[in-house]
Amino acid sequence: MRNATDRAARTRARLAACALDLFEQHGFEATTTVQIAAAAGVSEMTLFRHFPTKDQLVTGDPYDPAIAEVVAAQPASMPPLARASAGVRTAWARLPEPETGDVRRRVRIVASTPSLIAAMHAGTRATEDAIAHALIGGGASGRDARIAAAALLAALTAALLDWAETDDGTLGEAIVSALDVLDGDTP
């Protein structure tokens, strides 16, 4: 049954799809929110109701609280960066290789737009704080925990951007590269 909530979900999806097309054709900055709304057959207000910022048409909502839990489950004897890295390694191993159809298109737009790279970093802040909190639980100082969490997220984001840009290998391989660099496993 197509209730009201369903209708909202469909216009939301339509907005994201139209935005993606327009961004690829004319670039992110050159595309105005009015154009996107018009392409989706909707008013500008409706766009902003579904996506509070233009950035989120590309980045979406990336916070996954499961990662922090897995980090907290790692042995507390490890130094914080290794602990965070090990947590993501096992968390990633549990998931199936995700859909990478639209992801690559999206990340490619992000990679070519400085303001979007900044927005993406801002979007990972919730995850960063959660991981830092988990590391403090393992005995790290507040400062060391923040540093390790920031380094981890930055490494993962850099790997994601490189993966989208170079079109080289799977997303999983890129993630593992990031973790290997953090662990010093790079001969």
Added chain:
Amino acid sequence: MRNATDRAARTRARLAACALDLFEQHGFEATTTVQIAAAAGVSEMTLFRHFPTKDQLVTGDPYDPAIAEVVAAQPASMPPLARASAGVRTAWARLPEPETGDVRRRVRIVASTPSLIAAMHAGTRATEDAIAHALIGGGASGRDARIAAAALLAALTAALLDWAETDDGTLGEAIVSALDVLDGDTP
């Protein structure tokens, strides 16, 4: 002699000082560029001539190309993250402990404003790219170099923000903490 260039430098300094005061009193977002310009006795246009974005009233221009050179001078046998960390360690040791009067005020404003944190990360991108380039020269893959450079800069930025927020110890100690976490020297 106060030539024209001197006059420009003085209005620039006046703008930055007035902005800092207003940001501390009312917050970054609540302060408008018109207010800052008025406080400095200048038109809004002049503000934007000196600081192309409102962000740069706080962040300034942080790119220091010397860091990348020192990184390139580290032995190529090390894994990329350790190499980058060692480079910053020696580069930092060469400098005297810098002025931290306005720095702490500025960074504290950054720390309390999400959009400014993002802008700060964006401002380190030039340094990040330079370090990544130096690491590639040492034999790292392009992807690993980008990951290591991103992790390094994120760790340093996180340490800087924590230092400003917690008011704990010197800036040099915070930087060393970041490098120690990256090297795994954290018992």
Added chain:
DNA sequence: CCCTGAATGTTAGTCACTAACATGCGGTGG
């Protein structure tokens, strides 16, 4: 068939930022 609630539309604004063009200030050469 109306009624209720959610989704959407309209209008009028604010704020960061830009472009094109006009003015004023200061030092320099005649």
Added chain:
DNA sequence: CCACCGCATGTTAGTGACTAACATTCAGGG
């Protein structure tokens, strides 16, 4: 001493992202 010239600054008018307050339409349930 004055006219000139280069640079800093001012004015005006605009764009684009985003918000608030209020009106409207749409879908299903009593």
